[in-house]
Amino acid sequence: MRASAKVILFSLLLTVFVNTHADAQSSPVDVSVTYPSVTKNYQTLSLTGTIESSQDALLSPLESGVVAELFVEVGDEVKQGQALLALDNKLGLLAERQAQANLKAAEVALSEAQRLYKEVDTLSKQQLAAKTVVEERLTNVARAEAELSRLKATLDLQQEILKRHVLTAPFSGVIYQRLVDVGEWITPASGVLAIVSQQDKRLSIEVPQEYYGVFSKLNSPIKVMPDSHNQYIVMGSIQRLVGVSNRQTRSFTAHIALPSDAKMLIGMSAQAEVNLPDTEQTAFWLPASALKQHPDGGWSIFAAVDNRAKRVIVEILKERGDLVLVTNASVDQAYVTTGVELLSDNVQLNINENAPAS
Numbered sequence: 001m002r003a004s005a006k007v008i009l010f011s012l013l014l015t016v017f018v019n020t021h022a023d024a025q026s027s028p029v030d031v032s033v034t035y036p037s038v039t040k041n042y043q044t045l046s047l048t049g050t051i052e053s054s055q056d057a058l059l060s061p062l063e064s065g066v067v068a069e070l071f072v073e074v075g076d077e078v079k080q081g082q083a084l085l086a087l088d089n090k091l092g093l094l095a096e097r098q099a100q101a102n103l104k105a106a107e108v109a110l111s112e113a114q115r116l117y118k119e120v121d122t123l124s125k126q127q128l129a130a131k132t133v134v135e136e137r138l139t140n141v142a143r144a145e146a147e148l149s150r151l152k153a154t155l156d157l158q159q160e161i162l163k164r165h166v167l168t169a170p171f172s173g174v175i176y177q178r179l180v181d182v183g184e185w186i187t188p189a190s191g192v193l194a195i196v197s198q199q200d201k202r203l204s205i206e207v208p209q210e211y212y213g214v215f216s217k218l219n220s221p222i223k224v225m226p227d228s229h230n231q232y233i234v235m236g237s238i239q240r241l242v243g244v245s246n247r248q249t250r251s252f253t254a255h256i257a258l259p260s261d262a263k264m265l266i267g268m269s270a271q272a273e274v275n276l277p278d279t280e281q282t283a284f285w286l287p288a289s290a291l292k293q294h295p296d297g298g299w300s301i302f303a304a305v306d307n308r309a310k311r312v313i314v315e316i317l318k319e320r321g322d323l324v325l326v327t328n329a330s331v332d333q334a335y336v337t338t339g340v341e342l343l344s345d346n347v348q349l350n351i352n353e354n355a356p357a358s
Helices: 002-026 090-125 131-163 209-216
Strands: 029-031 037-041 044-053 056-059 065-070 083-087 166-168 173-178 193-196 201-208 222-226 234-242 251-257 269-275 281-287 299-305 308-320 323-327 349-351
Touching: 090 131, 201 209, 201 234, 201 269, 209 234, 209 251
Parallel strands: 029 349
Antiparallel strands: 037 281, 044 201, 044 269, 056 193, 065 083, 083 166, 173 193, 201 251, 222 234, 222 269, 234 251, 281 323, 299 308, 308 323
């Protein structure tokens, strides 16, 4: 009899517990919801390189000689064609004067040869001079003309040699290295001054070889930030790819063209952030309170669909204060931001319409 009473009592308690649990599950959970703030997110590749100029030269003289004058110093800005250095040119000036004198003598000789030819030509027409004499005088004129041409070329050569005693800037830029001083003997094999253009700046980076196909089709802007001031950002674009892979690093060189007003020094290190094509993800920001962590470390959020909770497993891309950037979820749903710890799939929701927007 006692056993029967215990069974009846246990059955009553079990019924009460089940009913209570069912009532608890059927009771709506009070929640607040928000609509996501959509953004586009790309897979990015960050690479560090060096700011370069498309024109950077170590200058050498065109003639051998002793340095007589230096017109520039390190740090000077120069214009294309500006004189930078002059060699001692005394011997060159003397050679030029000699060539000029020889040319003048050749002009006089030609004039005399022409006069003599005209005289004998007139006599020949009067049958007073032999044809052989006329031909001889004509030959003398031709010889004098040839000598005059030769001496003109000699003068041009001496003037060009004299001109080459002055080293000029091949392009506008800044002198950043001086390797010679007044009084030194230099030759065409000597590097004397280094100049770099401040125009046409570019960032040179080494890119892993597996991205060559991607970079060859890349036409989107590239974000460039100097390491010395990562708050300063300019937008560049692919200028050139060097289609040869380094055997040791298995990488290729890419040149990123920079704007003409980019405030970056030649030789400075900088970072390029490249958005890789075909990797666009639809992502959106939600309050961190909308997340529910799984025992395995994963994350999910709950969409409010017909006043019921629908679990959505998401991936966290970024965190910013109390906000998180998530992906793998629809942007057209309202998502629960409060009471998430009480939710599971298909739980009924009581949405608080008066809750402030998250």
